[in-house]
Amino acid sequence: MSFIIEKTLRNNGTQSVILVSSDYEIVEPVALYLEYLEKKGNSLNTIESYCRVLREYFNWLSHEKMKFYEVSKRDMFSWIEYIELHAGRKQKKSARTINKYLAAIGSFYDYFEGMGGYIENPIKVVQSSTNSYWKTFNVTKDQVGVNFFRKRETKNKNTKRLFQNEVDSLYSGLAELSNDESVNIRNKLLFRVLYET
Numbered sequence: 313m314s315f316i317i318e319k320t321l322r323n324n325g326t327q328s329v330i331l332v333s334s335d336y337e338i339v340e341p342v343a344l345y346l347e348y349l350e351k352k353g354n355s356l357n358t359i360e361s362y363c364r365v366l367r368e369y370f371n372w373l374s375h376e377k378m379k380f381y382e383v384s385k386r387d388m389f390s391w392i393e394y395i396e397l398h399a400g401r402k403q404k405k406s407a408r409t410i411n412k413y414l415a416a417i418g419s420f421y422d423y424f425e426g427m428g429g430y431i432e433n434p435i436k437v438v439q440s441s442t443n444s445y446w447k448t449f450n451v452t453k454d455q456v457g458v459n460f461f462r463k464r465e466t467k468n469k470n471t472k473r474l475f476q477n478e479v480d481s482l483y484s485g486l487a488e489l490s491n492d493e494s495v496n497i498r499n500k501l502l503f504r505v506l507y508e509t
Contacts, residue, residue: 313374365416368399
């Protein structure tokens with residue numbers, strides 16, 4: 313079974329999106345979650361973005377023959393592999409893209425965890441005082457944003473740094489560009505603003 317995103321028009325004239333199966337049955341858990349996002353004030357583009365991720369997630373669930381409330385932490389490795397190979401344009405995904413998918417799914421489960429408490433969020437790692445394994449690694453919300461499966465993003469290698477002596481040379485050289493003192497003051501101010509930002 314595959315899933316499709318459909319645009320809808322509400323009675324009050326606002327646009328929205330829903331996720332439907334190939335049989336055109338509305339996926340109720342996703343509809344509830346998207347309605348919640350809408351009530352929170354998220355834009356239509358943001359809601360569509362979440363819906364695209366949820367479409368991929370429910371496609372994966374269908375492929376794995378699971379219901380969303382049956383997913384465990386162990387299944388998340390299969391989900392990540394699915395994201396990397398099959399989601400979107402079916403090309404290898406960056407760590408940032410994988411993290412976006414994981415964050416959206418984590419938020420989806422947070423909603424149901426908060427509403428009824430009967431569903432455990434498979435993305436979250438809850439530190440338990442009785443479990444010595446997690447205590448040794450000291451996994452906390454501040455350290456990993458409760459997303460145990462988060463991929464490490466590589467930093468851009470093209471960043472170059474100016475050393476203090478280079479900055480001082482540039483700053484002192486600004487006075488030699490013009491004989492007009494007001495232009496020199498302006499140039500130094502612009503340099504400081506650009507350097508500080």
